[in-house]
Amino acid sequence: MRNILIIGAGRSASSLIRYLLDKSEEEQLFITIGDLSIKAAQKFTQNHPNACGVLLDVFNKTQRKEAVKNSDLVISMLPARYHIEVARDCIEFGKHMVTASYISKEMQALNPKAEAKGLIFMNEIGLDPGVDHMSAMQIIDRIRAKGGKMLLFESFCGGLIAPESDNNLWNYKFTWNPRNVVLAGQGGAAEFIQEGKFKYIPYHRLFRRTEFVNIEGYGKFEVLANRNSLQYQSIYGLDNILTLYRGTIRRVGFSKAWNMFVQLGMTDDTYTIPDSENLTYREFVNLFLAYSPTDSVELKLRYALRIDQDDLMWEKLLDLDIFNKEKTIGIKNATPAMALQKILEEKWTLAEDDKDMIVMYHKFGYELDGKQHQIDSHMALIGEDQTHTAMAKTVGLPVAIAALKILNEEITTPGVQLPIAKEVYEPILKELAENGIIFHEEEVKYIGYNPDNIHL
Numbered sequence: 001m002r003n004i005l006i007i008g009a010g011r012s013a014s015s016l017i018r019y020l021l022d023k024s025e026e027e028q029l030f031i032t033i034g035d036l037s038i039k040a041a042q043k044f045t046q047n048h049p050n051a052c053g054v055l056l057d058v059f060n061k062t063q064r065k066e067a068v069k070n071s072d073l074v075i076s077m078l079p080a081r082y083h084i085e086v087a088r089d090c091i092e093f094g095k096h097m098v099t100a101s102y103i104s105k106e107m108q109a110l111n112p113k114a115e116a117k118g119l120i121f122m123n124e125i126g127l128d129p130g131v132d133h134m135s136a137m138q139i140i141d142r143i144r145a146k147g148g149k150m151l152l153f154e155s156f157c158g159g160l161i162a163p164e165s166d167n168n169l170w171n172y173k174f175t176w177n178p179r180n181v182v183l184a185g186q187g188g189a190a191e192f193i194q195e196g197k198f199k200y201i202p203y204h205r206l207f208r209r210t211e212f213v214n215i216e217g218y219g220k221f222e223v224l225a226n227r228n229s230l231q232y233q234s235i236y237g238l239d240n241i242l243t244l245y246r247g248t249i250r251r252v253g254f255s256k257a258w259n260m261f262v263q264l265g266m267t268d269d270t271y272t273i274p275d276s277e278n279l280t281y282r283e284f285v286n287l288f289l290a291y292s293p294t295d296s297v298e299l300k301l302r303y304a305l306r307i308d309q310d311d312l313m314w315e316k317l318l319d320l321d322i323f324n325k326e327k328t329i330g331i332k333n334a335t336p337a338m339a340l341q342k343i344l345e346e347k348w349t350l351a352e353d354d355k356d357m358i359v360m361y362h363k364f365g366y367e368l369d370g371k372q373h374q375i376d377s378h379m380a381l382i383g384e385d386q387t388h389t390a391m392a393k394t395v396g397l398p399v400a401i402a403a404l405k406i407l408n409e410e411i412t413t414p415g416v417q418l419p420i421a422k423e424v425y426e427p428i429l430k431e432l433a434e435n436g437i438i439f440h441e442e443e444v445k446y447i448g449y450n451p452d453n454i455h456l
Contacts, residue, residue: 001030002407005067007056007086008077009035009044011176012100012126014387016075016396017044017051020404024050027404034067058082069093075403076101083107087121094119098403100126100395103416111416120411124418125402126395127358128157131379131432133235133418134398134425135439136362139375140236141422143366151242151372151446152365153232156213156223158249159391162355162382169312169319171251173348175356175383175391182267182341184248190225192245201225207259212252213361215378216442221359223247224255235420249359257316260305261340264288269337276334281324284339297323320347356383358390360439365446374446379439397435401428 004020006013013033020031031048034056035041041053058064058078068074068089073096076086080101090097091113103123114121124130132155143150159175174181190201201209210222229246233239261267265288273279273287282297289300307313321327322343329339350356357380364375383390402419405411411424419425433439 001028001050002073003030003032003071004073004075004403004407005071006031006033006075006077007035007058007067009033009037009040009053010077011389012392012395013077014044014389014396015393016077016400018388019397019400021046021048021051023404024048027408029404032067032071058085065089065092068095071095073098073403073407075099075399077399080104090119090121091117096120096122096403096406098122098125098399098406100124100130100399102129103418108416115415118414120406120414121416122402122406122411122419122424123416125398125428127159127391127398128360130398130419131394131437132157132360132362133420134429135360135377135379137236137420137422138425138429139362139364139377139441140238143364143368143375146368148366148368148373150238150364150366152244152363152374153236153238153241154243154245154247154363155361156221156247156249157360158221158358160249160251160357160359161350162357162390165351165354165356166251168347169316170254170257170348172254173350173354173356174345175350175389176395178341178345178348179337182337182344183269185224186267186269187227190227190229192225192229193241194243194245196242198230204262207255207262210255211247213249215359215361215380216440218359218380220252221249222252222255223249235418243365249361253312257313260307260313260317263305266336266340269335272333272335273329273339276329276339277332279329279339281322281327281329281343284329284336284343285322287336320344350386350389352386354386356389356391357381358383358394372446374444375441376444377439377441379437381437393435394437397432397437398428401431 020029031051033041033044033053036057038055045051045053056067074086074090076083076099083099083101084106087097087107087110091110094117096119124133136155161173185203185206190206192199206224210224212220213223214220224247226246226248229244238244286297289304292300320343329342331338331342360379362377366373381390
């Protein structure tokens with residue numbers, strides 16, 4: 001039997017583990033699932049004879065090294081900052097490694113050692129990053145093979161609630177790490193290029209500089225700029241491109257409403273609130289408002305945000321029960337972002353029978369034989385339930401497929417890498433399509449960058 005060690009049994013691991021268990025007899029696999037919670041580690045094994053769940057603390061050096069040493073390949077589903085110690089163990093013991101996270105500077109620094117040992121460290125092989133890389137490079141490489149010159153590349157992705165489970169005024173529920181949702185956009189100004197002009201959106205303007213996209217069969221969405229799009233110029237070989245823009249998809253109206261929290265300061269994660277565990281939701285809101293001996297918290301908030309009582313924005317705040325006088329934050333030394341997350345989780349956690357939805361949308365503009373062309377490509381996937389979500393499937397399946405293809409020596413190029421090579425993306429995209437993750441392409445009229453799509 002070949003041993004695969006999966007470290008981390010969080011919400012994105014369900015489809016990953018199910019895929020490998022389904023393949024375990026045919027592929028002679030034994031799956032060890034290690035997590036800080038033994039209950040979490042064991043819940044996905046379903047008493048399968050080719051799997052076990054074990055207690056694994058990645059900060060326990062001896063325990064971690066022993067687990068890595070006894071494996072043939074390691075899949076790390078840990079938060080990104082914890083991958084590096086696992087990766088160093090993989091170097092030490094000569095094990096391949098797969099993660100869904102962005103390549104850190106520390107991870108990249110291991111490339112010479114990984115190459116020297118013939119080890120494959122496949123990173124950014126989840127959804128975003130991951131499926132976005134592969135589906136984009138497949139079409140970009142096809143355009144180049146025809147002699148086309150890339151003019152425009154826009155890529156958008158969002159984890160949303162499925163239409164049949166969309167039952168709150170925000171049209172949103174948490175389908176992945178809630179903390180990442182609350183802190184989204186705080187890593188620095190969004191940077192991108194539109195029609196040859198460099199553009200920057202600082203955090204305090206991010207949620208009011210959005211664009212609209214229409215996806216056939218699913219309707220209209222809004223997009224907000226995502227991180228630094230410029231890094232993909234060199235990764236995708238788009239150094240001379242006129243428009244390069246990556247964004248996050250939300251239902252129309254979400255960003256305007258979320259901007260209320262940003263302007264108040266509720267998404268701040270840089271300081272802790274005294275006596276936060278005893279603060280009521282109402283008292284938490286009042287922290288960010290001016291003192292008044294007569295005006296209510298509600299009135300002060302409406303004045304601060306310049307919203308009327310009959311405004312939909314006001315209804316969205318009421319929908320969160322944010323003015324409750326009884327419920328407490330219950331978190332010691334909480335930052336504003338942590339307190340806000342607590343309030344939102346009460347309303348935005350997926351119910352047992354809720355279904356989520358993943359939407360990904362690419363636009364490719366190019367010139368060929370003196371004429372301009374555009375390809376639009378989109379993928380939408382509905383989840384099964386609270387456990388086997390579309391998010392877990394689109395994150396976990398690429399990880400699992402890549403791991404198996406590395407073990408089977410179908411992916412052979414060593415080193416620290418992301419999935420932009422044809423040897424990686426072609427077979428993985430093919431198998432993803434067989435599992436329902438399908439991109440639909442359409443040739444449309446090239447329009448370049450359309451400023452009419454922007455609303456402020």
